[in-house]
Amino acid sequence: MDTQSPVFREEQERLQDTFREIDRQRSGIGPVYRGQDFTEQLLEEKREESRRRLDLLGQEPYFGRLDFKEDGKAGTLPLYIGKRGMDRQDTGEPYVIDWRAPVASLFYSFTGGEAPVSYDAPDGTIQGEIHRKRNLSIRDRKLGRIVDSYERGGDNIGLNDEFLLYKLGDKKDNKLRDIVSTIQAEQDRIIRAPRHKALVIQGAAGSGKTTVALHRLAFLLYQYQQQIRAERMIIFAPNTMFLDYISGVLPELGVGDVKQTTFADWALDRLSGSVKLAGDASGDEPWFSLEGARPRIDDETPGRYKGSLAFKALLDEKLKRLETHFLEPLPFEPWEGRILSAAQIREWFEVEYRHYALAPRLERLQARINRWLEMRLGEIGDPKIRKEKAKTGKQRLRAYANKLPKADALSFYQRLFSSEDAAGIPKHIVQSTKAYLKKSEVRQEDLPALVWIHYVFNGAENLAFDHVVVDEAQDVSPLQIALLNAFMNEPSFTILGDLAQGIHAYRGVQRWEELSDVFAEEYRSYHALQQSYRSTLEIIEFANRILPHTGTGLPPAVPVFRSGDPVEVAGLDAETERLPRIERFIRDNRERGMQTIAIVCRTDEDCARLAEQLREAGLEANLISENQTQYRGGLTVVPAYLSKGLEFDAVLVADADDRRYAAAPQDAKLLYVACTRALHRLTLMYQGRPTPLIAEA
Numbered sequence: 001m002d003t004q005s006p007v008f009r010e011e012q013e014r015l016q017d018t019f020r021e022i023d024r025q026r027s028g029i030g031p032v033y034r035g036q037d038f039t040e041q042l043l044e045e046k047r048e049e050s051r052r053r054l055d056l057l058g059q060e061p062y063f064g065r066l067d068f069k070e071d072g073k074a075g076t077l078p079l080y081i082g083k084r085g086m087d088r089q090d091t092g093e094p095y096v097i098d099w100r101a102p103v104a105s106l107f108y109s110f111t112g113g114e115a116p117v118s119y120d121a122p123d124g125t126i127q128g129e130i131h132r133k134r135n136l137s138i139r140d141r142k143l144g145r146i147v148d149s150y151e152r153g154g155d156n157i158g159l160n161d162e163f164l165l166y167k168l169g170d171k172k173d174n175k176l177r178d179i180v181s182t183i184q185a186e187q188d189r190i191i192r193a194p195r196h197k198a199l200v201i202q203g204a205a206g207s208g209k210t211t212v213a214l215h216r217l218a219f220l221l222y223q224y225q226q227q228i229r230a231e232r233m234i235i236f237a238p239n240t241m242f243l244d245y246i247s248g249v250l251p252e253l254g255v256g257d258v259k260q261t262t263f264a265d266w267a268l269d270r271l272s273g274s275v276k277l278a279g280d281a282s283g284d285e286p287w288f289s290l291e292g293a294r295p296r297i298d299d300e301t302p303g304r305y306k307g308s309l310a311f312k313a314l315l316d317e318k319l320k321r322l323e324t325h326f327l328e329p330l331p332f333e334p335w336e337g338r339i340l341s342a343a344q345i346r347e348w349f350e351v352e353y354r355h356y357a358l359a360p361r362l363e364r365l366q367a368r369i370n371r372w373l374e375m376r377l378g379e380i381g382d383p384k385i386r387k388e389k390a391k392t393g394k395q396r397l398r399a400y401a402n403k404l405p406k407a408d409a410l411s412f413y414q415r416l417f418s419s420e421d422a423a424g425i426p427k428h429i430v431q432s433t434k435a436y437l438k439k440s441e442v443r444q445e446d447l448p449a450l451v452w453i454h455y456v457f458n459g460a461e462n463l464a465f466d467h468v469v470v471d472e473a474q475d476v477s478p479l480q481i482a483l484l485n486a487f488m489n490e491p492s493f494t495i496l497g498d499l500a501q502g503i504h505a506y507r508g509v510q511r512w513e514e515l516s517d518v519f520a521e522e523y524r525s526y527h528a529l530q531q532s533y534r535s536t537l538e539i540i541e542f543a544n545r546i547l548p549h550t551g552t553g554l555p556p557a558v559p560v561f562r563s564g565d566p567v568e569v570a571g572l573d574a575e576t577e578r579l580p581r582i583e584r585f586i587r588d589n590r591e592r593g594m595q596t597i598a599i600v601c602r603t604d605e606d607c608a609r610l611a612e613q614l615r616e617a618g619l620e621a622n623l624i625s626e627n628q629t630q631y632r633g634g635l636t637v638v639p640a641y642l643s644k645g646l647e648f649d650a651v652l653v654a655d656a657d658d659r660r661y662a663a664a665p666q667d668a669k670l671l672y673v674a675c676t677r678a679l680h681r682l683t684l685m686y687q688g689r690p691t692p693l694i695a696e697a
């Protein structure tokens with residue numbers, strides 16, 4: 001829009017006025033209080049929160065304007081919508097509206113037309129009509145672009161997507177960003193879904209699943225301020241590098257303190273160091289290496305079996321049996337002639353303490369026997385005899401305690417896999433598991449069961465979550481979800497993933513019902529996101545060719561109409577051409593302003609070799625490996641299986657030949673992941689025969 005136009009000038013004035021209001025309020029808060037007065041300290045927390053809010057507003061006060069005419073009221077009200085809200089100090093009128101406020105939902109749900117609209121306010125439904133929807137971009141305190149995506153009575157053709165396309169055309173750095181200014185209606189429905197639901201979201205690659213889940217956390221914190229606390233929300237993601245990549249979004253939305261972890265780290269924490277992971281703990285190796293036939297995946301694949309509800313049922317049955325026969329009480333005889341009967345011990349354990357989980361019950365029992373002993377000692381008048389008896393009594397109590405069974409998750413698990421007890425578990429799983437359990441080592445696939453047993457033994461240690469986000473949920477198991485649900489009073493989940501990217505299908509789910517079966521009917525809520533925002537039309541259409549080979553039966557992703565360069569598939573005549581071609585790809589894309597460039601190889605070894613070759617050629621690349629904790633952006637060399645969740649301006653899939661990506665669902669999923677990482681430019685390179693997965697139908 002022309003910067004000289006009356007509309008631009010009007011918005012410019014509004015913006016200046018907003019900055020004046022922000023500055024006024026900011027200076028009204030006063031300096032930071034550092035004294036000892038308790039009331040002042042409490043007030044300071046509130047003042048600090050206001051400072052943070054005003055700082056955020058100061059960077060970009062708002063991004064949208066909606067002119068709303070409420071039924072029964074005179075005049076149209078321009079509502080300015082921002083990441084945080086602000087009322088005018090003098091009149092108390094809302095001046096900027098928080099994007100999470102009920103009325104702001106109109107900004108997202110409205111997609112055009114003159115029909116009446118409504119939103120749910122705390123006092124009931126409010127109806128009215130929209131007269132204008134405007135996007136405003138503000139950077140460095142300056143008004144940039146103004147795009148009207150709707151004007152009542154106007155022709156409104158083709159305007160709707162303009163601002164979105166402008167945003168999607170941006171180049172990426174090393175962090176995921178918030179999308180508050182362009183949240184789409186289908187995404188908004190998920191973000192604003194009620195709290196007590198287990199939302200399962202199947203979303204195409206690039207449909208905004210991760211972003212939407214993070215916005216949902218910000219929404220829940222706003223909407224349920226009294227019931228939900230950030231530090232009782234938790235995000236589970238596949239690895240620490242991914243957590244680093246998404247770590248910018250919540251602070252941008254003004255949300256702090258949400259726990260972010262991987263399931264393995266969380267599980268190991270629960271088990272407080274009582275188990276050791278085997279060297280090959282992930283057990284991923286056979287599934288990603290190229291050598292030999294890749295194993296078949298079914299319900300008896302170890303990772304899938306150990307994460308199944310069938311295995312949980314077996315555990316529960318054995319745990320129940322253990323509980324009923326847990327204690328065969330023996331009488332306790334602290335010294336000759338003094339006996340605490342087995343019946344009394346049983347009574348304490350089975351009746352008095354029955355409400356406790358096994359481990360705290362045992363602790364209470366021991367403390368009770370100790371108290372009984374102290375009382376008996378107190379009855380002895382002669383101090384000398386008392387001292388003698390105390391000595392023997394304590395010794396015998398220690399010996400007695402040693403004989404009591406232990407409520408220890410690893411021992412129980414080891415016993416379960418010892419031959420006679422293992423009935424019901426497929427033989428090949430028993431054999432392979434027994435081998436490493438003997439060395440007191442476990443694998444990641446054992447962690448859900450171990451934490452489950454630990455939970456049954458110990459209770460939920462007050463660890464109730466208010467909300468749980470599980471990202472890349474196609475790789476998690478029903479037992480994991482059931483376990484997390486046990487740490488919550490009522491289900492409140494956002495579970496998101498894409499079965500077509502299920503490259504860990506040997507431990508994940510094949511159908512979403514496997515996860516939603518964990519919840520009662522009234523909590524289940526399934527959503528599908530098909531529109532993909534990340535990549536150009538050309539890249540999405542190309543990736544859609546691979547999709548049918550994944551065996552998931554998922555429909556093709558729907559592109560936003562953002563056109564770019566065609567996808568390039570380059571055949572090489574000789575190995576000597578490979579490195580120069582890769583170097584050229586990097587150079588070309590840098591010249592064209594691409595900030596993040598990834599070369600995706602099939603295996604870790606392929607990546608290590610290429611990164612070394614690039615280094616020798618003077619190109620320093622970040623080589624991504626399994627234990628990476630940070631994603632740095634720039635030039636990256638990454639194995640396909642670790643590229644999941646990330647995105648890059650330009651992607652080169654090196655070695656897209658028929659050996660590395662054969663006609664098999666697992667390979668198709670890997671290639672699909674690799675190709676869908678690209679925002680603007682995608683090239684595939686191969687020697688020999690190209691992968692059959694990209695053949696045109």
Ligand SMILES: Nc1ncnc2c1ncn2[C@@H]1O[C@H](COP(=O)(O)OP(=O)(O)OP(=O)(O)O)[C@@H](O)[C@H]1O
Pocket residue numbers: 164167168177178179182183184187203204205206207208209210211212498501533534644645646647676
């Ligand atoms: N409504 C939107 N407006 C602008 N950008 C969006 C929108 N929705 C998603 N995006 C962008 O699309 C890209 C993909 O988002 P995100 O990584 O959250 O998707 P995803 O579904 O989790 O992807 P994948 O499964 O492929 O990892 C991001 O760059 C995100 O900012």
